[in-house]
Amino acid sequence: xxxxxxxKSTGKSTGKSTGKSTGKTTGARDVALEAHKxxxxxxKLDTNAKIDFLANSAVKLARKKVDPFVDIPTRxxxxxxxxxxxxxxxxxxxTQRRSLFNMNQARKFMQxxxxxxxxxxxxxxxxxxxxxxxxxxxxxxxxxxxxxTFDDQVExxxxxxxxxxxxxxxxxxxxxxxxxxxxxxxxxxxxxxxDTIDLSRMxxxxxxxPGIVEPNVVQFVKHKAKFILLVEKEAVWAxxxxxxxxxxxxxxxxxxxxxxxxxxxxxxxxxVQEMKLPLYVFVDNDPWxxxxxxxxxxxxxxxxxxxxxxAIPSAQFIGLSAYDPARYGISEGVSIKLNDQDRARAxxxxxxxxxxxxxxxxxxxxxxxxxxxxxxxxxxxxxxxFVTEEYLPKKIADQDFL
Amino acid sequence: xxxxxxxxxxxxxxxxxxxxxxxxxVSEFFAKNRHLLGFDSLRKALLTxxxxxxxxxxxxxxxxxxxxEIWVTLLSRSEENRxxxxxxxxxPGIVPKQMPNIFGKLLYGSKFHSxxxxxxxxxxxxxxxxxxxxxxxxxxxxxxxxxxxRKPAVSMKVIIDTNANKPKTVNQKELDExxxxxxxxxxxxxxxxxxxxxxxxxxxxxxxxVANPHASFHYRNPVGELVSFERSVPDNPEPAKEIKPHPxxxxxxxxxxxxxxxxxxxxxxxxxxxxxxxxPGLASKIVxxxxxxxxxxxxxxxxxxxxxxxxxxxxxxxxxMAPPTNCLSPIGMQELLAGLTRGVKAExxxxxxxxxxxxxxNPFQVEVGLAWGGDLPGDSLARVMRFANRVPLLHQAGGCxxxxxxxxxxxxxxxxxxxxxxxxxxxxLVMVHLASVWVPFSSESKEAVADxxxxxxxxxxxxxxxxxxxxxxxxxxxxxRNEAKRRExxxxxxxxxxxxxxxxxxxxxxxxxxxxxxxxxxxxxLAELLEEQxxxxxxxxxxAAAENVxxxxxxxxxxxxxxxxLQGAVNAREQAxxxxx
Numbered sequence: 014x015x016x017x018x019x020x021k022s023t024g025k026s027t028g029k030s031t032g033k034s035t036g037k038t039t040g041a042r043d044v045a046l047e048a049h050k051x052x053x054x055x056x057k058l059d060t061n062a063k064i065d066f067l068a069n070s071a072v073k074l075a076r077k078k079v080d081p082f083v084d085i086p087t088r089x090x091x092x093x094x095x096x097x098x099x100x101x102x103x104x105x106x107x108t109q110r111r112s113l114f115n116m117n118q119a120r121k122f123m124q125x126x127x128x129x130x131x132x133x134x135x136x137x138x139x140x141x142x143x144x145x146x147x148x149x150x151x152x153x154x155x156x157x158x159x160x161x162t163f164d165d166q167v168e169x170x171x172x173x174x175x176x177x178x179x180x181x182x183x184x185x186x187x188x189x190x191x192x193x194x195x196x197x198x199x200x201x202x203x204x205x206x207x208d209t210i211d212l213s214r215m216x217x218x219x220x221x222x223p224g225i226v227e228p229n230v231v232q233f234v235k236h237k238a239k240f241i242l243l244v245e246k247e248a249v250w251a252x253x254x255x256x257x258x259x260x261x262x263x264x265x266x267x268x269x270x271x272x273x274x275x276x277x278x279x280x281x282x283x284x285v286q287e288m289k290l291p292l293y294v295f296v297d298n299d300p301w302x303x304x305x306x307x308x309x310x311x312x313x314x315x316x317x318x319x320x321x322x323x324a325i326p327s328a329q330f331i332g333l334s335a336y337d338p339a340r341y342g343i344s345e346g347v348s349i350k351l352n353d354q355d356r357a358r359a360x361x362x363x364x365x366x367x368x369x370x371x372x373x374x375x376x377x378x379x380x381x382x383x384x385x386x387x388x389x390x391x392x393x394x395x396x397x398x399f400v401t402e403e404y405l406p407k408k409i410a411d412q413d414f415l
Numbered sequence: 416x417x418x419x420x421x422x423x424x425x426x427x428x429x430x431x432x433x434x435x436x437x438x439x440x441v442s443e444f445f446a447k448n449r450h451l452l453g454f455d456s457l458r459k460a461l462l463t464x465x466x467x468x469x470x471x472x473x474x475x476x477x478x479x480x481x482x483x484e485i486w487v488t489l490l491s492r493s494e495e496n497r498x499x500x501x502x503x504x505x506x507p508g509i510v511p512k513q514m515p516n517i518f519g520k521l522l523y524g525s526k527f528h529s530x531x532x533x534x535x536x537x538x539x540x541x542x543x544x545x546x547x548x549x550x551x552x553x554x555x556x557x558x559x560x561x562x563x564x565r566k567p568a569v570s571m572k573v574i575i576d577t578n579a580n581k582p583k584t585v586n587q588k589e590l591d592e593x594x595x596x597x598x599x600x601x602x603x604x605x606x607x608x609x610x611x612x613x614x615x616x617x618x619x620x621x622x623x624x625v626a627n628p629h630a631s632f633h634y635r636n637p638v639g640e641l642v643s644f645e646r647s648v649p650d651n652p653e654p655a656k657e658i659k660p661h662p663x664x665x666x667x668x669x670x671x672x673x674x675x676x677x678x679x680x681x682x683x684x685x686x687x688x689x690x691x692x693x694x695p696g697l698a699s700k701i702v703x704x705x706x707x708x709x710x711x712x713x714x715x716x717x718x719x720x721x722x723x724x725x726x727x728x729x730x731x732x733x734x735x736m737a738p739p740t741n742c743l744s745p746i747g748m749q750e751l752l753a754g755l756t757r758g759v760k761a762e763x764x765x766x767x768x769x770x771x772x773x774x775x776x777n778p779f780q781v782e783v784g785l786a787w788g789g790d791l792p793g794d795s796l797a798r799v800m801r802f803a804n805r806v807p808l809l810h811q812a813g814g815c816x817x818x819x820x821x822x823x824x825x826x827x828x829x830x831x832x833x834x835x836x837x838x839x840x841x842x843x844l845v846m847v848h849l850a851s852v853w854v855p856f857s858s859e860s861k862e863a864v865a866d867x868x869x870x871x872x873x874x875x876x877x878x879x880x881x882x883x884x885x886x887x888x889x890x891x892x893x894x895x896r897n898e899a900k901r902r903e904x905x906x907x908x909x910x911x912x913x914x915x916x917x918x919x920x921x922x923x924x925x926x927x928x929x930x931x932x933x934x935x936x937x938x939x940x941l942a943e944l945l946e947e948q949x950x951x952x953x954x955x956x957x958x959a960a961a962e963n964v965x966x967x968x969x970x971x972x973x974x975x976x977x978x979x980x981l982q983g984a985v986n987a988r989e990q991a992x993x994x995x996x
Binding site for chain 1: 901903904905907908909910911912915916918919920924926927930931933934935938
């Protein structure tokens with residue numbers, strides 16, 4: 014019955030659309046048809062033209078009496094696939110429609126256009142700015158004199174990401190960067206915005222990673238490193254720097270201060286790619302630490318569209334493993350009990366496609382079984398320089414990675 | 416146990432006791448039990464006095480087929496807590512001979528013995544008020560009455576002998592001139608207190624006006640505020656008919672009394688002629704089931720036999736038709752609406768009159784009116800106005816069957832908020848009228864309806880059917896508000912989107928804006944329809960066309976109606992001032 018009905022309706026509609034396409038009036042059926050089509054911004058356009066295309070698509074839809082909408086690729090777990098071949102997380106085809114004439118989406122639709130306008134202005138003026146700046150540029154009061162376009166940067170950031178994915182433009186191409194975070198030291202010389210910088214002479218603070226690290230801004234000149242070590246905690250990174258760990262072991266020492274921002278991830282990607290160095294990830298032993306490693310290695314769900322230029326499948330997990338404290342004789346006293354959030358997050362991670370590796374399953378389940386987590390600083394319990402003198406050298410020597 | 420030795424008390428002989436035993440006069444009983452009749456506080460005494468006098472006036476007018484016009488004046492005396500209640504009507508008047516009995520003798524009246532709907536029932540009311548006045552101030556009741564334009568008006572003072580339950584009259588005189596062709600005016604001076612509020616005389620007059628749209632009321636309170644409610648229905652209600660008692664409604668004692676006083680010579684004929692709904696055939700069946708002989712004389716049936724007759728009457732196997740209901744005089748749908756609209760400033764009114772029903776052999780009928788919106792306060796609990804035989808009930812709301820029924824209703828389904836076990840919150844007024852030959856009050860002071868399942872169910876059903884109509888309206892209003900709000904939001908955003916698109920493309924997009932506006936309009940069509948009061952919404956039309964519904968557009972010219980508060984009736988003030996001498 015349903016199939017019959019469907020066949021009938023499609024048959025009719027094709028006939029009608031061909032026959033009536035020259036007609037002046039648009040029937041309800043044509044409106045419905047038009048609304049079914051997906052608006053996809055052509056990839057071959059440049060960013061400027063892409064923004065124009067988005068604006069014009071709304072005009073075209075309105076002309077056809079269709080509520081204007083934007084189709085935004087979905088950035089959720091349900092719309093990402095783990096490519097076993099490439100070993101990275103890739104974004105699926107699912108899109109979410111955002112319409113102007115829907116009470117729940119109207120505000121976001123308007124905001125998408127406000128952000129698009131801001132990006133267009135940046136393009137026109139050839140300026141690059143932070144996403145916080147764009148938030149301030151785009152924040153103003155609407156015509157009713159009461160409502161603001163944005164009330165908080167928390168509102169504008171996701172809209173910017175929405176725009177990136179729907180236009181298929183990189184953030185840099187939109188002339189945007191996030192607040193910079195992260196530091197690097199090591200036997201490496203690079204050029205940053207025209208200045209040549211020797212990263213082995215950066216004192217205790219290191220070179221701070223800019224928001225945009227594309228080749229037009231940052232170029233690598235020469236290096237003597239054998240590997241790269243990404244440290245989650247800045248405090249531990251500072252310890253390693255003070256102990257000149259990087260000098261003794263010839264490595265590039267990077268911290269992203271927690272979950273590394275895009276700049277740091279892109280920098281790591283380029284270093285691994287261009288200098289052919291192994292990358293070791295050194296994080297807390299808790300679900301969040303595991304996930305930091307996983308984001309560096311496979312990419313994130315939210316930025317799955319960037320995985321191809323950010324994920325480093327060769328990255329290796331150096332620690333802290335749930336098995337390490339016992340192996341290295343670290344006192345139980347410095348462990349922290351897992352809370353409900355930790356457990357819930359661990360179970361979530363266990364279910365991710367890219368955590369199905371037997372060794373990872375074993376690792377996470379072991380942590381859950383122990384019921385405790387360990388911070389990197391816990392290693393200092395064995396002595397202030399235990400991490401630089403014993404732990405890391407032994408791990409690297411044994412190639413004890415996950 | 417204590418071992419204290421008690422001095423044995425001397426036995427008192429019956430003869431000695433008998434010296435102290437004497438008849439207690441009804442008046443004396445009242446003097447000691449005034450709370451039973453609604454005189455327990457100073458505030459209530461004022462209300463009860465007004466209430467009894469107004470009830471009598473209305474009943475008298477209706478019985479005589481006169482459209483009632485009633486003047487009530489409260490005067491404050493210079494002494495503290497001393498007031499004069501003056502009530503005047505254009506009724507048929509009272510013949511001089513009966514005046515002392517009506518006003519000066521408790522339990523005297525025409526209503527107690529009849530099976531007929533009326534306001535007063537026990538005939539205790541007005542004389543009790545007179546007695547209360549006399550007890551607290553020493554002043555007798557003052558009454559003037561005239562029975563027709565050709566008769567002289569007679570005025571007198573009625574003093575009650577509280578020991579003998581007998582009235583005495585003084586100062587009886589014929590007046591040469593009186594301002595009414597017929598009618599009665601009485602004034603009682605009493606100790607009382609005038610306080611405004613939900614249980615005030617103001618409220619009583621207001622509610623009485625709502626329930627009696629065929630009557631005009633002119634009221635002046637002690638503060639000097641005047642309010643008038645002009646008649647909004649041109650006819651008196653259909654007079655209630657008297658009926659014979661229904662077998663299920665009589666108690667054993669009443670049955671015995673009836674057996675003794677009947678004119679019939681056999682039990683069988685007694686049953687079929689002194690009761691309603693008992694045919695001769697049914698009568699003989701009842702007699703048979705009671706184990707009596709049809710030819711037995713009613714007066715000689717001994718106590719035991721009465722018992723079995725009573726049981727036989729109430730035996731479930733004895734099928735007796737429900738009592739006739741033409742004895743009831745409901746307010747009526749149109750009249751109820753007229754009453755509500757003259758008293759309440761609301762947006763939506765609906766009423767429901769249930770078919771008559773029966774509780775314990777007594778016919779009764781429930782009418783409900785709902786008023787929603789307008790000037791009714793939206794942030795407080797709904798107000799319930801209770802009426803029994805057109806008389807407002809102002810006290811003991813909590814224990815009243817009417818309130819319980821209103822609480823049983825699930826108001827949430829009609830779009831109102833309702834906390835557990837409470838009345839709903841919102842601009843709502845619920846008016847419930849119970850008409851019955853014998854309203855089952857829960858106390859002598861007639862302040863609350865006793866909780867009978869049959870009555871509560873009827874009230875609930877009536878409220879629910881009004882509620883459904885109100886719900887439709889409320890929800891439609893809410894939807895319209897929503898739609899209007901939605902459109903506002905859409906239009907605000909689409910303006911911004913257009914300006915963004917203009918900046919991006921660098922072109923003018925007035926056409927784009929217009930197209931978006933068209934879509935926005937289509938998307939929020941309902942709001943448009945309602946804003947223009949266009950009548951294509953079928954549902955809305957149907958509701959507005961129903962004869963038991965009145966919808967008042969709040970934006971249209973204010974409806975001519977007296978405000979619930981006394982301050983409102985400015986127009987009526989001058990007219991009323993003329994009517995009060």
